[in-house]
Amino acid sequence: MQLVARHKELYVLCALVIMTVVFAVSYLLPRKYESSSTVFIEKNVISELVKGITVTPSMEDTINVLTYAITSRALLTKTMESLDMNLGKEANNEELIKELQKNITVKVKEKNNLFIISFVHSDPRISRDFVNTLVRLYIEQNTSSKRGESYDATKFLSEQISAFNVKLQKAENDLNAYKREKGGIISIDEGKLFEEINLAQQKLYDLELRRRQLEGMRQATRKANDPLQSKLLALQKRLDDLRVQYTDSYPEVLTVKSDIETVKEQLKARKGAEPQPLDPQELAKIESEVTALKNAEAGLRRYISQSKQTLQSIPTAKAGLAKLEVERENQKKIYDQLYSRHGQSEVSKQMEVQDKSTTFRIVDPAVLPVKPSSPNRLIIMLAGILAGVAGGLGFLALRDQLDGSVKEVSMVKGLGVPVLAVVPRMLDLPQALKLRRRSLRIFAGAALYFLLLLVFPAMELLDLPYMDRLLDHLAPVSQGIKGMMH
Incomplete structure (x- = not known):
């Protein structure tokens, strides 16, 4: 405050x-004009009606890449070419x-599904x-790219369907051929065939038992045609039959x-008796039955062997059939999905062609900024007024610091010099x-000048x-002066 009081005019x-200076700089700074356009991303009602039938780009995805798409190099290059902004500036195209x-x-x-695009330029018309050109080209590019994608998707799906x-x-032909080749084996029930093999083996066992009994009877008949001997053979056969089904502790056994023991005792008591003559008819009957049993056994063995081979081949045949069926089902599943997607792609393509999906509507186009x-x-x-107030104080403080003259007695005493x-x-x-009249004149002139400065704000x-x-009228003059200087 003392500095201001002492140097108020300064x-x-x-x-x-x-x-x-600040006011002049505010007018000398280049003017920038900003233009903006508001675009609304509108989702058509038809999109909701055909939801799940068509495949359309997500609105969220469109909004997420909006900034990058609009400021992309390709789109800006097209916009510059449309407005001839790059004429004579091909070398500085990247900087532009x-x-x-x-x-x-x-x-x-x-x-609100809105986006606002703003651009700042020194020329309001260019701004x-x-x-407007940038928004138009973006909408055209977005629409054409979606249509192109729909056409490409439909074409790709058609090729894949074929x-x-x-x-x-x-796969169908391979499956049918395999069924014709292995149909007899595949149709056999494994459980039933296993039961039949067991039954055949049991029957074979019975036949072998019967054949051995007849062979024993044949040997006995050749030795003697004795009623006690025949009875013993019959009892022995009966015992063998019973042992097949019952244990030795069974009453009948x-x-x-x-x-049998009784007959054996009778045979021992009659030891030394002469054998009876041999019966040819009985022997021939036994021989015939033994031959038939052998033939039946051979047939059963062939049947059992063939059935076992068939039983072993059933799992392999069914595994091959299952593999072919899985392959056929996989191919059919993919084919059905492709066919369904192809229908969706056709509807999506028609929606894109007729602009029935997500559309861009310019709500507020850019106008000429005034x-x-x-x-x-x-x-x-x-800010210049505040800078003037603060700058004046700073100037006085700096001037006071640079002034080496004595201002106070304490300053001299601090040097160790006696003050007389x-x-x-x-x-x-x-x-x-x-001095007062001069100060009043200076203050009056400064007040008038300050009031004049306030006219500009x-x-x-x-x-x-x-x-x-005024600056627009002076601009050609200044350009001419610059040209003359160059």
Whole structure:
């Protein structure tokens, strides 16, 4: 405050100079115009009606890649070519694309399915045309790419359906041929065949037992045709038959054993008796029955052997059939899925062709901006006023620090020099009045100048474009001067 009081004229002039420089800079900064377009991602009602029948791109996926798609190099290059922005700048095409990407802003509102595309440029017409062209090309590219994908998907599915139809027919033919070749084995019931083999083996055992009995009878008949001997053979046969079904402790088995012992005792008592003559008819009958039993045994053995081989081949045959059936089912399943997807693809293609799926509707196209978006002169000027106030103080403080003259007695005492006397600052009255009048004139002029400076923020606040018009008129003159200097 003491510095301001001592150097108030200098403080005011310094503050006004800083304000003037900031105000001038606010008008000399290049003007940037921002244009924006609002696009609504609209989902058609038909999409909900055919939900599950068609396959359409997800709206969430479209929104997620929106920023990258709009600022892509390919799309920006097309937009520049449409507006002839790259004429004569082919060498700096990469830098121009980076500059455009930096000036493009995409704001996405996922809840409302809206996105806003903004672009900043020094020319308001280029700013407007660039945004509208960029949005138009993006919508066209998005629509054409979805149509192309639908056509490619339908074509691919048609090719796969044809290929899998051939594979399915081959699998069907292989399965039918295998059934014709192995049908007899496959149709056999393993459990029933196993039972038949067991029954055949039991029957074979019975036949062998019967044959051995007859062979024993034949030997006995050849030795003697004795009634006791015949009775013994009959009892022996009966005992063998009973042992097949019962144990030795069975009552009837015990009875037959007792009868056999009795006959044997009678034969021993009659030892030395002459044998009876041989009966040829009885022997021939036994021989005939033994031959028939041997033939029956041979047939049963062939049947058992063939049945066992068949039983062993059934699992292999059924495994081969199951493998062919699984292959046929897999091919059929894939074919059915492809056929179903092909129908969905056809409907999806028609929806894309007729724009019945997700569509982009331009809610608010870009218009010619009248007021520049930057620089914000009002904010810069207000900041300049504050900078003038603070800068004046800083200038006085710096000037005071650089001034090496003695300002206080304590400063001299700090040097260790004895102070002999202090002479106060004295001004005569005429000189004081003269300085006061000069200060009043300076303050009055500064106040008027400050009021003049306040006119510029007021014009910005009231949106009066007088200074912009003046700068536009002076722009050709400054360009001409620059050209002459070059």
